Amino acid sequence: MNEYIQQMIDWIEEHLNEKFSLEDLARYMGYSPYYCSFKFHQVTGISMRRYILLRRLYLSTEDLANQRKILDVALDYHYSSQEAYSRSFKSVFGVSPREFQRHQMPVQSFAKLTIYQSEDGRRMKIAREHEVEQLKKRKIELFDDNVLNILNGQLMYEAFKNKKLMGDSDYAPFNEAMCVNATTSSIFDHAFINTRAAGHRESVENYTNKVIRPLAPLLDKHYDYIVLWFGEDMFCQMNLLTLLAYLEQSQYQGKVFFNSFREDEFKVSQTEVPLGIYHSVYEEVLVQHRNPSNELLPVMYQAIELFLEMQKEDNPVIKYISNHKHLPTTELLKRLFEVFPNVGYGDAQYLELIRKVE
Template sequence: MMQEMIDWIEDHLFEDFSLESLGHRMGYSPYYCSFKFHQMTGITIKRYKSLRKMYLASMELKETDQKTIDLALKYGYLSQEAFTRAFKGTFGLSPSAFRKNPQPLQTYVKIKMNRREDAFSMDISQQLKIDALQNKIQDQFDQDILNILNGQMMYEEFYNHQLMGKSDYVPFNEAMCSNDTTDTIFSDEFKQLRASGHQVPLQKYEEITLTPLKPMFENKYKCIVLWFGDDMFCQINLLTVLAYLEQVGYDGKVYFHMVNEMNYEVEETEIWLEGYRNIYQQVMIRHQLPEANHQLY
């Protein structure tokens, strides 16, 4: 997904760009695309585009005789002065100085995602810690456990490392921080509103978000383990899942495993399903701060 997103951005470096168009191409909300890009690369999409265009401009300064003003206009600057300021701010010298004396610059080449070398890689010590947490829970509940992971990327990482053993696990492919929602989670109204907000057909929304969650809807588990990060994006998703479990009267054990998605450090906390529907209604429906000082973990 990330590489496909990067390829699309590269193909549209010199066109009018919108997160809505990117989200439509990827099948996710614009907010989700923006969040995941920043999470995995460390910079915003806007910054990535700016650095890439500046790098390509530097190559043309070095290899062609095009006028600086022509390059400025080609790469989206309204004047030669604006281009010069941006170039100097990026590389520490002016375009004219670089052209007279080309020298090695900080390169901003197209990102290539490599699962063995990029931020997806999981430290073996963290893998062993996750294994230990899983073994502890499986000792209590045998295999009658559902693990819910925040998003497809975490799901695939856990799948590739076979961290769940024989337990069931599913991804929560939503971005609840953006767009409106409804009081009754996963109702027909909820699905219609969320699909509309993400600008995808209802069938596509159900395929991405609801189909993977069928085990949660259809099976009765003794224990549910929630694997979510500590940032706001993940916490709002977590709140939605907790509110849903409270909504349906789930009476099994619930554990929250807070995961650092960059290095997969993890902390475990047991959760009691009480008050989360009220928080969901206050925050997600009425857009208010919670009335009670209720901690998610």
């Protein structure tokens, strides 16, 4: 079945710049339109029309970044007007095409789905050293000893620290998963530690050793610059939001940079982040589980939309697990990683949901 769905995805990708016809796809596949639509949603966890919408809008960001006229972009992707395209764009990214074009903000990628893979599989295209060299040419001041790099997770921290990729600067990992379990308005204090440890079913001592102590450079020292290295998926963005909120809580006065990247290709987009709104966003989203009242970077806006959707009992991941619970756990985990890359969950979070469905 996965190979069959991949054939549909390949056909859709070849016709993204044409007016979509489910009937044409059905004729190509040799099945009814209803069957194609049903099976696509069952295997991918997303409707075919939603997939096409997100792919087209994501691809259109490259056209906007190249300063193409918004009307031309709208017509190329089969919108009836510039206004219709702008409404659709803002509903997904949280900003208008014109705002995106003016400020070149990072967005969450929506890459072509890969459900069926050949024996060769996908090769990771990690080019950290090359990307870091490009950053160094643009901002040499971020490689000095008055800079702290905070990296999402222990593995990334060790890779950067061991190779001293950022020169004389300091490094710290953020070993958390803020996209699950309850949290508190205050960040990194006793109430926070107790609440987060209980949510993860860990002792306070273990949680402190794993999460808080590695953050000692952030908690105890002053830096002129802080660089936050986080992926664009929901998991990473909720961790990023927590750190930005903490910097406001601690009244940090230096400059903050966000280095956004995709997990499957280390292409870095660097954005300077002015502080001032993130603690209120943190409280609204992670504490109260409601939509934020501030305008955000598109990549964080998208992640928050997904985070709030994941709080529902019938969220897409739960539905997918329910429809595929007959599979062995290892196979189900593999499919969840492939189908929901923008969620960013690890084994622990998916296993918890699998147990919940069972």
